[in-house]
Amino acid sequence: MTKAIKPFAYPTTVAFVDDSAAFLSNLSLQLDPQLAFRMFNSPAHALRFLNSRPAPDQGSEPIFSPYLDRTEENDAHQVVAMRVDAIRSLVHHAARFESVSVVVVDYDMPELNGMEFCRRLADSSVKKIVLTGKADEHVAVRSFNEGLIDRFIRKHEIDAVDTLNHAIRDMQDAYLDQAGASVRDALSVSEYAFLKDSALAAHVNGIFEALGIVEHYLSYQPHGILMVDGAGTAYLLVIHTDETLRGVREIAVEQGAPMGFLSELDSHRSLPYFWRTEGYYPAQCVEWEPYMHTAAVFHGERRYTYAVVKKPAGLALDTLVPYDTFLHQLDGEFQAAWNPQ
Structure with a gap:
């Protein structure tokens, strides 16, 4: 049973990193068709892309901010204001689907291995799934136990892609649940x-x-x-x-x-x-x-x-960028980059 309603939730992007372009191209055909993804066959390029991205866009009006209209003089009593109306305004941000929530990375790559890649990711909120071969499994288990990665999947098992699709959905859900937890907790008495x-x-x-x-x-x-x-x-x-x-x-x-x-x-x-x-x-x-x-x-x-x-009136929703449009744009970029004419 669903435990709680997320204060906000929207589709996010998954980054796949593997030095084999052929593997990534084949994998793209087996992923959930409703999944937004970007493929990288260079871990160095992927790190530059991911670490240069701005923090996830929380809108022009922050949800949490210091409460300035107060008469309490005691600095030990910190008061935080929350703008509930700022949550709904997130729907107007065209870049919301660009947020990278999950990285799926191969372990054995020549530039740097999957574990080192995960260590160098700047955004700690991104969920990390490592694909491993049999020889790498003990490393993956140790990294999972240390909390460096969130999942590891054996790359060569028959049901690896199905397991991967399920893991991605779980990790995206966990990412959004974590992002909205403070809002939900703050509103629990309202x-x-x-x-x-x-x-x-x-x-x-x-x-x-x-x-x-x-x-x-x-x-x-x-x-x-x-x-x-x-x-x-x-x-x-x-x-x-x-x-x-x-x-x-x-x-x-x-x-x-x-x-x-x-x-x-x-x-x-x-x-x-x-x-x-x-x-x-x-x-x-x-x-x-x-x-x-x-x-x-x-x-x-x-x-x-x-x-x-x-189609509720009064919410200025006529200019929304739909998720289907975003997926179409991503698909066009992927086809141009990976299947040039």
């Missing part, structure tokens, strides 16, 4: 505590699979998750607990919402997406029905009412 509800996480994962979602981001006002499929079609999963729904109702009452709206809200049959007013009932709103979306109820650690809004 209205976003639903991120850690394992039952809800499994249910949401089913929604991801049904819609073909490849990237998602925690959404702010209304609370929920912005989801995007490979072609760039966006969906907003609005999630309310009884407590947050009560807040929506109280504001609607203050704004003079009619009884028809309040009754519909109380029924849990539909949820509003008031995109012009950050999820809250607009003042002097007469026609509220167009803002309503079919809802469902799910019972996890608590009761949730949720709705899926296709």
Whole structure:
């Protein structure tokens, strides 16, 4: 069962390093077709490429920053501010798919072996998988036990490629889980505590699979998750607990919402997406029905009412670079570099 919902997740790139161009070319035909990858037949070139890359782009507005508007004079009390709205803004960064999450490297290479390659990687968050031959296996085991590498795979076994594809998926998942762990932990005592509800996480994962979602981001006002499929079609999963729904109702009452709206809200049959007013009932709103979306109820650690809004308005998503487009561009670069006419 899925343990938690990641605050953000998007496809990342895998770098393959092997001195045999023929091996890499053959391997490229056996990889998951939805995998973004770059191939290097020179470890020195690969290191220059990987170590010269900037830190993973976290957007123009950082998620965490020092809290400046404070009256506490005690320097021993460090206060950190978190911008939840900055998480959703990650979807607007065209270079998000360029992040290298996993490196798959051969052990036996003339320039430098796979273990030394891993030692020289500047970004410690990158997951490392080493391909080994029988003679190298004891070295790989020792390096794994020391924490230098995350996996080792015997290169010449019959199911090596299947094992590699599974390991890559596991490592990409671990990379993103690690990247979002601090955000999820910080939000565990807020209205976003639903991120850690394992039952809800499994249910949401089913929604991801049904819609073909490849990237998602925690959404702010209304609370929920912005989801995007490979072609760039966006969906907003609005999630309310009884407590947050009560807040929506109280504001609607203050704004003079009619009884028809309040009754519909109380029924849990539909949820509003008031995109012009950050999820809250607009003042002097007469026609509220167009803002309503079919809802469902799910019972996890608590009761949730949720709705899926296709192509949500107000989020400026028309210029998104879809993952399918990125894969097509990468494939064109690979074909030009490795199969020149």
